[in-house]
Amino acid sequence: MVPVVALVGRPNVGKSTLFNRLTRSRDALVADLPGLTRDRQYGHAKIEGRPFIIIDTGGITGGEVGIDGHMAEQSKAAVEEADIVLFVVDARSGLTAVDESLARDLRTFSKPVHLVVNKVDGIDVDAALADFYSLGFESVNPIAAAHGRGMSVLSEEVLLPIAPDLEQVEEENQKRARHPKFAIVGRPNVGKSTLVNRMLGEDRVVVFDMPGTTRDSIYIDMERRDKPYTIIDTAGVRRRGKVRETVEKFSVLKTLQAIEDANVVIMTFDAREGIAEQDLSLLRYIMDAGRSLVIAINKWDGMTEEQKDEVKSEISRRMMFADFARMHFISALHGSGVGDLFESVDEAFNSANVEMNASKLTRELEIAVAKHAPPTIKGFRCKLRYAHPGGHNPPRIVIHGNRTSKLPESYQRYLIKHFIRVLKIVGTPIKLELKEGD
Ligand code: GDP
Ligand code: GDP
Secondary structure, rough: OOOOEEEEEOOOOOOOHHHHHHHHOOOOOOOOOOOOOOOOEEEEEEEOEEEEEEEEEEHHHOEEEEEEEEEEEHHHHHHHOEEEEEEEOOOOOOOOHHHHHHHHHHHOOOOEEEEEEEOOOOOOOOHHHHHOOOOOOOOOEEEEEOOOOHHHHHHHHHHHOOOHHHHHHHHHHHOOOOOOEEEOOOOOOOOOHHHHHHHHHHOOOOOOOOOOOOOOEEEEEEEOEEEEEEEEOOOOOEEEEOOEEOOOOHHHHHHHHHHOOOOOEEEEEEEEOOOOHHHHHHHHOOOOOOEEEEEEOOOOOOOOOHHHHHHHHHHHHHHHHHHEEEHHHOOOOOOOOOOHHHHHHHHHHHHOOOOOHHHHHHHHHHHHHHHHOOOEOOOOEEEEEEEEEEEOOOEEEEEEOOHHOOOHHHHHHHHHHHHHHOOOOOOOOOOOEEEEEE
16 A cells, blocks of 8 residues: 555645655656646655555645635545645744644544644744644644755655565565556546456456545456456446446545556546546546556447547647557447456556667667767756666666756656657656766
8 A cells, every 4th residue: 555645734834835845756757847837736746656646635626725724525534535744834934823723633533643834944943843743643844935945854864764665665576577466547427337347358246345434445466368367446346247336435545555456557438528628637637547448438329420529629728648558449348448458457567667778779879879979068068978777667778978967857858759669668757867966
């Protein structure tokens, strides 16, 4: 289980600044892409190699705190599902009535709450903290999220202690590389459980265990053409004879945990419902987490040509950033297109584990640079010297050179495109790691 951290606090204390700092993704593929600029609700963070799910409760409703200072129901639900809460307050405004009210709300959950006192830049820290100790939470952590100050202590003392250790993470990564383990995710009613049953084969009677908690998906091992797969069923539906019953209501966290645990994600849409903001958030999460992606546009049966065109144009307008993934127009109900999903799952899985070696990567780096040199910055040119593999799931390419920290995102995207093409990668993001010097 990947630990879940909820950020709670009144507006303007700096929650989204902290969220961005924690989830900051250096991935050039997803940086600065249009359509993804909205406030994000949940994000994938990696701290010293350990994954975390961060929820910004402020982003859940936009107005998480009412005039009376009470938390909205949705924020409460997020806190309920979190392992720890970071209660963010503003050092400059001191302890306010709304903070006190939120603190009372938070005490009603039996969750560890850590106080994060933000904006301590340029002020007397000890004086600013004095007020807040009286709240009596687990720990009091001064930070300046905007400048990064205090972040490493917060990570060391509050976040890392709840993370699995690195060996465990490494073990999980190795397991992940064995065979395709794909999560079927999407909003309620898009057809996830219909798809799961269709992929398992009509006649197969499967007895699932009830999930233990709302955070648990159902794991189903299966074989197709003698190849093993594991389906992670987030719909939480089981079949009892012909009766299907919905066991759990939709939980974003269940979906995020499933994404963390999968090596390929089949993101499912209802062709008649279009693309929602939440879908884009999920897609972004999948990419940040480095998971391979296959897109299934479901309920393609019974659509008029006009409706089909409309759906396709909405996709090309709003989902360009996910164009590395194969897209399938399917009918889970009738089975059309479902077999092809397996081919794309295989392809994405193989891409995530693509063989790379230093000499080929370096040669390709040289070819890319020869075609199109890195831009000069203040009269100096970034020099890219050599490349080597940095790992799988997703493929990571390490590039050494001079002034690499100045390499513009656009140029990084150019390099990524080049590597994707020559390595014949489909359906998986790749990550560049830029290193200074040898
Ligand atoms: P949210 O409403 O809680 O999500 O708050 P935001 O993250 O949007 O931040 C509110 C304001 O506080 C913005 O103008 C930020 O630039 C500012 N801010 C955030 N963190 C810091 C900080 O560490 N120091 C200072 N001085 N300002 C900050
Ligand atoms: P879930 O909540 O995502 O698991 O969605 P379900 O699998 O329960 O499906 C929701 C509804 O959509 C059900 O009534 C299904 O019969 C229907 N449905 C699922 N797939 C298709 C499809 O390909 N075409 C049509 N027309 N309906 C579908």
